[in-house]
Amino acid sequence: MSRQDVTTGKAFDTKRFLEDRWPEPENLRAFLATYGKTIRVGTIVQWYRREQIPAEWLPVILGFLAAENGGRDVLGPYLR
Secondary structure, eight states: OOHHHHHHOOOBOHHHHHHHHOSSHHHHHHHHHHTTOOOOHHHHHHHHHHTOOOTTTHHHHHHHHHHHTTTOOSSGGGBO
16 A cells, blocks of 8 residues: 555546546446436546545446456455
């Protein structure tokens, strides 16, 4: 764990998680749309800028990812 991780208290690399899976906010918007979830791309842009996914959206995204990945762990690489 880097010193920065200790001082910021971040245990999860949200920015890398988002950018690895959806290089652009529009990609995440489209991903969610395939499951019938609508959200403005401008809202998702703010997630990228803040490097945070709101608590009400994180389980939705993780659930869809798990379904697409056969239930495999999708978070391990992003834990600090």
